[in-house]
Amino acid sequence: MTPSLIAFLTDYGLADGYVAACHGVIARIAPSARVLDVTHDVPAQDVRHGAVVLADTLPYLPPSVVLGVVDPGVGTERRAVAVVAGESVLVGPDNGLLLWAAAALGGASRAIELTAPEYRLVTGATTFDGRDVFAPAAAHLAAGLDVAALGPSVDVAALVRLPDPWLRVADETVEAEVHVVDRFGNVALAAGPAELTAAGLDEHARLRITVADRSSYVPLATSYAAVPERDPVLLIDSAGRLALAVNRGSAAADLRLQVGDHVTVSS
Structure with a gap:
């Protein structure tokens, strides 16, 4: 049809x-x-x-x-x-x-x-x-x-193909490119739950986020509101990607991230 x-x-x-x-x-x-x-x-x-x-x-x-x-x-x-x-x-x-x-x-x-x-x-x-x-x-x-x-x-x-986003998985570490930033400032990485599991990170309550020379620990949760307002959170978004967000704020602005940047998630 x-x-x-x-x-x-x-x-x-x-x-x-x-x-x-x-x-x-x-x-x-x-x-x-x-x-x-x-x-x-x-x-x-x-x-x-x-x-x-x-x-x-x-x-x-x-x-x-x-x-x-x-x-x-x-x-x-x-x-x-x-x-x-x-x-x-x-x-x-x-x-x-x-x-x-x-x-x-x-x-x-x-x-x-x-x-x-x-x-x-x-x-x-x-x-x-x-x-x-x-x-x-x-x-x-x-x-x-x-x-x-x-x-x-x-x-x-x-046919012309875009380059695959950068991704590397090791023990206790996922390194991924920022794949997309939406209008809310949510930062989706080129990784998902399978990569978290492969790295042995899926059972952690908090994970270390490293961008360039900046690191901080962020809760791994299931909703934006799982943390206080203006706090960061790491979750699996509606497209199945690992994403950084800020409750009632912009992770892209707060963490100074844009598409193509590399983010390391570790224990």
Whole structure:
């Protein structure tokens, strides 16, 4: 069955008309399709953040046509692709944005380069592929088009992949990269309960957190409110990642952490 839901994510924001233009293109081509706006607040040109949001969100959606546009390479030779994963099809730039999400849906089984001119808008623009290339492709798929009609096949192994986040597990130690920081300032690491267990840290009530030359002991708990307000806590977040948080505050601000920083968790 062809998915009739289009899950739409961009870094466009809502201050301009970019999102509305894409909605309009979809409505013209596939007026019966439903569009679910995942978010349009991905930080500008932050492909990795968009990839994390898609990967965390899509497993909870029904089979969908996924329209993802975080595209700092628009207008260059980077490919436009549709990637089949499970019962969903992910449409967007071939810059790594789609593949973590495809993995979360069971893995990419097929990829198509979006080259067929009859499924594009001809506007003369080279800087708005969200409107002219990706939205039309997503809309035609939602209207029942076979993905193969959009262009030639691409070897899935040749698709652009983001580097895996850094992670190392040893006895009584987990060293992990900051994978994502959310709007609350919660700092999710590229590690989860399996890594805590492998390191022998899962039964500890408090764990030592080291960032650069700064260390402190933080409770390992199951909720933000398990500690007093403004105190830090270590927990497993809703995406299954080990995360640092501050009750009613921002761990990213208090601990001076950002994506890519390395954090050591030990006994």
